[in-house]
Amino acid sequence: MTPADAPRRSAITTRRALVHxxxxxxxxxxxxxxxxxxxxxxxxxxxVHAQGAGAPAAARQAAPPPIRRMPDGKPDLSGVFQAxxxxxxxxxxPHEAVPNTPGGRGYIVDPPDGRLPYxxxxxxxxxxxxxxxxxxxxxxxxCFPAGVPRSFYVPSPFQILQPPGYVxxxxxxxxxxSVPLDGRPHIPDAxxxxxxxxxxxxxGDTLVVDTANLNGRAWLDELGGVVTHAARVVERLTxxxxxxxxxxxxxxxxxVFTRPWTLRMDLRRMSxxxxxxxxxxxxxxxxxxxDVRDEARRKQQQP
Amino acid sequence: xxxxxxxxxxxxxxxxxxxxGPVAAQTPARPAAQARRAAAPAxxxxxxxxxxxxxxxxxxNAAAADLQDHAARLGMRPGMxxxxxGEIPYQPAAARQKAENYLxxxxxxxxxxxxxxxxxxxxxxxxxxxxFQTPTQIAMTFEWSHVFRVVPVNGSKPHEGIEFxxxxxxxxxxGDTLVVDVTNHNDxxxxxxxxxxxxxxxxxxxRYTLLDADTLRYEVxxxxxxVFTRPWKISMPLYRQxxxxxxxxxxxxxxxxxxxxxxxxxxxxxxxxx
Numbered sequence: 001m002t003p004a005d006a007p008r009r010s011a012i013t014t015r016r017a018l019v020h021x022x023x024x025x026x027x028x029x030x031x032x033x034x035x036x037x038x039x040x041x042x043x044x045x046x047x048v049h050a051q052g053a054g055a056p057a058a059a060r061q062a063a064p065p066p067i068r069r070m071p072d073g074k075p076d077l078s079g080v081f082q083a084x085x086x087x088x089x090x091x092x093x094p095h096e097a098v099p100n101t102p103g104g105r106g107y108i109v110d111p112p113d114g115r116l117p118y119x120x121x122x123x124x125x126x127x128x129x130x131x132x133x134x135x136x137x138x139x140x141x142x143c144f145p146a147g148v149p150r151s152f153y154v155p156s157p158f159q160i161l162q163p164p165g166y167v168x169x170x171x172x173x174x175x176x177x178s179v180p181l182d183g184r185p186h187i188p189d190a191x192x193x194x195x196x197x198x199x200x201x202x203x204g205d206t207l208v209v210d211t212a213n214l215n216g217r218a219w220l221d222e223l224g225g226v227v228t229h230a231a232r233v234v235e236r237l238t239x240x241x242x243x244x245x246x247x248x249x250x251x252x253x254x255x256v257f258t259r260p261w262t263l264r265m266d267l268r269r270m271s272x273x274x275x276x277x278x279x280x281x282x283x284x285x286x287x288x289x290x291d292v293r294d295e296a297r298r299k300q301q302q303p
Numbered sequence: 304x305x306x307x308x309x310x311x312x313x314x315x316x317x318x319x320x321x322x323x324g325p326v327a328a329q330t331p332a333r334p335a336a337q338a339r340r341a342a343a344p345a346x347x348x349x350x351x352x353x354x355x356x357x358x359x360x361x362x363x364n365a366a367a368a369d370l371q372d373h374a375a376r377l378g379m380r381p382g383m384x385x386x387x388x389g390e391i392p393y394q395p396a397a398a399r400q401k402a403e404n405y406l407x408x409x410x411x412x413x414x415x416x417x418x419x420x421x422x423x424x425x426x427x428x429x430x431x432x433x434x435f436q437t438p439t440q441i442a443m444t445f446e447w448s449h450v451f452r453v454v455p456v457n458g459s460k461p462h463e464g465i466e467f468x469x470x471x472x473x474x475x476x477x478g479d480t481l482v483v484d485v486t487n488h489n490d491x492x493x494x495x496x497x498x499x500x501x502x503x504x505x506x507x508x509x510r511y512t513l514l515d516a517d518t519l520r521y522e523v524x525x526x527x528x529x530v531f532t533r534p535w536k537i538s539m540p541l542y543r544q545x546x547x548x549x550x551x552x553x554x555x556x557x558x559x560x561x562x563x564x565x566x567x568x569x570x571x572x573x574x575x576x577x
Contacts, residue, residue: 071350078437078440142556142557142560143417143556144554144556144557145449145552145554159453161435161437161440161442162437163357163435163436163437163442164349164350164357164436166435168435168442168444170442170444170451170453174419174448174449174450174451175449175451176444176449176451178433178435178444178549178550180549184548187549187551191551193551193552194449194552194554194557195449195552197549273453273455273459273462274453275462275465275467276419276467276468276469278418278419278468280416280417280418280419280556281418281468
């Protein structure tokens with residue numbers, strides 16, 4: 001890959017095109033890579049970045065670096081990370097790979113069966129949304145923000161900063177969340193946002209982020225995981241070594257689930273800088289998804 | 304700047320910095336000390352002693368409509384220009400292109416498609432943004448479409464051979480001024496809705512200087528050998544949004560699709576019930 005390819009390469013990772021079979025021939029010149037940006041392979045030297053390849057992989061395996069700390073003693077979570085959670089963007093429950101859709105081992109740790117504790121209507125809704133002709137309805141296909149918690153596993157890198165009084169999440173797909181740590185309340189209930197309203201605090205060495213005011217439009221994953229505006233999300237970020245953050249998110253939504261549930265995945269440090277995903281640039285994928293939907297509708301209407 | 308307000312702010316800040324209580328803060332400073340501080344206005348500083356730019360900021364001008372003096376047009380607020388000397392030094396072919404852009408601006412403006420606005424335009428859009436500051440990074444998070452900028456202030460170099468809609472920003476401190484070199488632009492963003500434009504050879508030098516605790520001077524030197532005959536400058540104040548505790552979100556593409564009905568939403572899960 002040449003450096004000039006990099007922004008376009010990252011742009012293509014925003015597409016669901018691969019899932020629903022958009023011919024790669026239509027994307028002439030774009031390297032067919034999605035996988036290198038998800039999972040442990042992120043440390044492979046295929047990425048082109050100014051800061052170079054960083055520490056050799058062998059050194060990392062020998063002894064994980066210690067947890068970094070801020071001058072005030074709190075864990076230093078700052079840096080560029082990506083979720084090591086292959087297939088999570090295609091479903092948080094365990095699922096096998098099918099052509100063009102990566103499998104996932106499942107990331108739900110509670111309930112113990114690893115399944116979303118859906119109410120029956122919501123399970124049916126998720127099933128309906130997972131059909132190819134509903135790909136058009138995934139908000140991220142329209143370049144809308146992925147919401148919480150999906151922003152962390154879309155999959156693309158993100159950068160964490162810890163300026164005074166805040167933790168800041170900057171996601172390469174060009175959306176952000178700022179988390180004030182000063183104990184302030186949430187914004188008024190009537191203000192609903194794609195990324196919700198987050199407030200945070202330290203619980204020992206764990207950053208706890210509480211998110212409310214979600215607008216209920218985001219999907220949990222590309223195949224239509226359901227949450228509504230009633231969702232509350234509590235995320236816990238714990239550095240387990242200098243290069244790894246354990247990420248847990250507990251989702252409560254009485255409209256959808258019979259009980260709260262929790263996902264867990266590792267966020268791995270990348271020795272790179274963020275690039276830029278210009279999702280709307282030359283976006284042909286949305287039209288493709290619309291074509292798939294319209295074709296399905298035509299077939300449905302034929303006697 | 305209103306002098307009385309300025310002095311009060313300086314005295315308050317000095318009192319806070321010296322650990323004095325609110326009673327002491329209300330005591331007028333002696334004239335000599337006042338004069339000394341007025342000459343070098345006290346600005347908030349970080350633990351490392353750099354000017355502290357962190358906070359929510361916004362312009363009060365109509366530069367996003369047109370960088371130059373302009374009367375109102377449909378969708379464009381009127382405003383005084385922000386270009387030093389008033390003229391943008393276009394090469395002849397570029398001047399023709401600009402005139403054409405202006406005529407076609409309703410559809411040709413990249414923002415009509417909600418594309419990333421680029422730098423410097425994002426800085427003076429009529430939306431607030433939040434500056435965050437650490438010793439090695441400055442980040443800016445904008446209300447407009449969740450755009451953000453990261454400015455490393457760590458001596459790092461720009462990426463080579465990659466173009467970005469928002470450019471590649473690298474910062475350094477020149478005394479109390481944050482200087483940001485912005486390179487690696489693409490040729491698809493405009494400076495404003497009036498069609499002022501540039502090529503991929505655009506090079507910006509931004510200068511951020513706190514004039515007082517609540518006013519940030521924003522100045523940009525603009526160079527582009529393909530489009531302009533010489534470097535030119537814009538400058539404007541940014542004002543701290545003291546009444547704002549958060550930057551919310553205006554997502555251009557979501558608002559556009561909602562307005563034109565392009566995205567048929569699932570009514571069951573979209574929007575809270577009243």
